[in-house]
Amino acid sequence: MADQESQSWPLAPMRVHQRSDEENPAFKALRKERTNKCFVYIFAGIVILGAILLIFALIVLRSKSPEIKLKSVTVKSLDYSTSPWPSLNATLIATVAIKNPNFGPYRxxxxxxxxxxxxxxxxxxxxxxxxxATAKATKRVNVTVEIRTSRLPQGSNNLGGDLSSGMVNLSSYCKFTGRVHLIKIFENRKTAEMNCAMTLVLKTKMIKNLRCD
Structure with missing residues (x-):
């Protein structure tokens, strides 16, 4: 019995178990790759968002001056005389168009x-x-103007000769000052000018050759 008790038996080989706090190299590499991709996606998203905001600022938030144009002039009344001194009195109705190229209203x-x-x-x-003038629209305004040659300095023009010829060359000037309102936050002051030339035909009481710069 003593011999049997003293007999030693070989121990079974120990199994080496990987510690739970040690990551598998393959899993560690996969996680690193996913993290890198995540950073790339975030960076790409920031770049795209920045590009969109830049385009929005250049296109939408960039305000421009309106375009002012004299579309027509109608003679409502006309009275003229060459003696005893040349005189011209008339009532003109001018239609002014204000074209707003902006994405916000022009007031x-x-x-x-x-x-x-x-x-x-x-x-x-x-x-x-x-x-x-609302966004991307044209506002038309009718203006009634009383013209009187008595307001001119005497002897400084050829009014008598023009009245005798039946045609009087006139010009018109208009300067608009207003503000462009964008998304109810931004407000920009914009000014536009208009210069026009025309011919008043006395016999027909009409305006012809209307042209604007």
């Missing part, structure tokens, strides 16, 4: 006016009432 006050001139001298002026 203008009542400090704007339309002026009619002859030979560089002012015949008449009329203020334009305040209004608004």
């Amino acid at each position: 203008f006050g009542s400090n704007n006016s339309a002026v009619f001139l002859y030979g560089g001298g002012k015949l008449g002026e009329q203020r334009i009432r305040q209004g608004k």
